[in-house]
Amino acid sequence: MARALINVPAKAKRGEVIEIKTLIQHEMETGFRVGPNGQAIPRDIITDFICKYNGEEIFRADLHPAISANPFFTFFTVATESGTISFEWSGDNGFAVSETATITVE
Amino acid sequence: MTHDDDIVHATRRRFLTDAAALAGSLGLGLSLMVTPARATPETMRAAIKKVIGEASLQKGKVKLDLPPLVENGNVVSVSVSVDSPMTATDHVKAIHIFNEKNPLPDVLGVRLGPRAGRASFSTRIRLADTQTITAIAEVSDGTFWSASVEVIVTLAACVEVL
DSSP: OOOEEEEOOSEEOTTOEEEEEEEEOOOOBOSOOBOTTSSBOOOBOEEEEEEEETTEEEEEEEEOTTBOSSOEEEEEEEOOSSEEEEEEEEEGGGEEEEEEEEEEEO | OOHHHHHHHHHHHHHHHHHHHHHHHHHHHHHHHHSOOOOOHHHHHHHHHHHHTTOOEEEOSEEEEOOSEEEETTOEEEEEEEOOOOOSSSOEEEEEEEESSSSSSEEEEEEEOGGGSSOEEEEEEOOOSSEEEEEEEEETTSOEEEEEEEEEEEEOSSOOOO
């Protein structure tokens, strides 16, 4: 299980633009490197990242091999209501990780 | 120094120079063989065309932030922000990043909407060579805006052999 780090403010004012930071542990093997045996190392990357706020999609990224190892994203959203923000990563070889964070909106 | 030593040295020297020459030519041949097909400005244009279709691309609105001199191409921080009010009627729908000289022209595609509040994100990418990076934003009214930045890469990603 890959480790994922998420940074979401615990509290926010209604209508405030909040910053969300995510980092997930993953090699992001490009498929262009050659191993010690002279054979190409097969591609193994995260291809999709989706962030949902109370079930509604607010941010989605299509990743390609040009994304660095341990993909890191910072993005913004409007704090509309209290609830959960969910994060899903999926990729090659059945990679799937999900995390959630809770936010209180006053 | 005996005569025998001379011969040994001569042959060793000869061997070394020959080996160097051979390695040079082989190295060139090998690098041509191993290096995967690279993206070129043409493939980047093709990849951009796939995203924008027949729409025209305008300069402006997009701010693409990259360090001008990259020491390590494996981790290059990028941030993109687009000048947009991000309302239900006028917002950025998608942001794409393209490059010219990595093995593949696509880097990242991001979808967002009015819920984002601010059309901005940052991430870390790999760059294989000194090249021009282009970011394209798709606005809800159907227009496309772009920005390009040239970066110098000293240590390239993607080319190292384990």
